[in-house]
Amino acid sequence: MSQRPERGNGVRRTAGHRAGYLVIRTAGELLITAGVVLLLFVFYTLYVTNWTSAQLQRESEERLERAWDEQDGMDAPADAGTDSTDAGTDSAFARIRIPAFGPDYRYTVQSGVDADHLEIGPGHYPQSAMPGEPGNFGVAGHRIGRGAPFTDLDELGSCDALVVETATNFFVYRVLPFDEEIDGWEAIRQRRPECANVSTLRDTGDGPGEPYGDTVGRRIVTPDRSDAVAPVPYREVDVLPRLEQAALITLTTCHPQYSDRERLIVHGVLTQQVPKSQVQDDYGQLLEQLGEV
């Protein structure tokens, strides 16, 4: 920052001139400063929050791994849930993996969808079902900044695998058919082996009587549609008895990217439950079994 000449060379300025000059220059400086602050804010949102979230996610990952190891051990202490390090708001109880985003894609899932939870990683809607249960396992995640676990959620296609890992099981969900695929689904299903166990959840088409008539692989909804994570999406909570409900997964994030005007919703259905012991606790083996390698 160098000193700018305040007085013109050889020209005597009146006091009025100088006051006007000062006002205009100060206004200009303030505007430039405001622009720089806005750019810094963009940098903060897109990068700085990623760094802090990456660190939190790493710690959460280590804590979850340790808790699961202790559960495996024969001499697991009664209070296996607590450990020496300060967990803060970390409440991870599962892990989500999406093979379409690469074999290394994994995040711990927090219990809760508050800002504090979502800063660490994707969060589970506390009222929604647990992994593998009938009903709807609802998970929210950031699309920009804070690790942005769901940044590419719009790139998922029907039948893409969504793997939820608990202490003992891999639950393999697959994205439901998209709206435009529902009618010709039987033909698509026979063509694509990964779709073999993915049904449209419909008996007779799209009638309003169909409990799952509004449930498709991907939807854009307004932010007030909290029924997207209802046991039967977009229906009253008691529309089906619990044991007749399909075991679904629902991922939610903001839409369009960089805005929260709407929400991007991805629905999937449980197709397989693989005990970890069956694949030697190895995600790579699971991927092979799923034909994802």
Add this chain to the structure above:
Amino acid sequence: MYAWLWRHLPGPRPVRALIALVLIVGVIALLMLVVFPWAEPLLPFNNVSV
């Protein structure tokens, strides 16, 4: 504004430059650590739950 600030910094030019640098870093740190974390949840960019 900035010229006024520069004139009022003490010491010879290199010292002033150093103080100015420290001030800039301080302001950026204040923005990144206090102001932005406070402001971000209030802005309509990043709500992901329904």
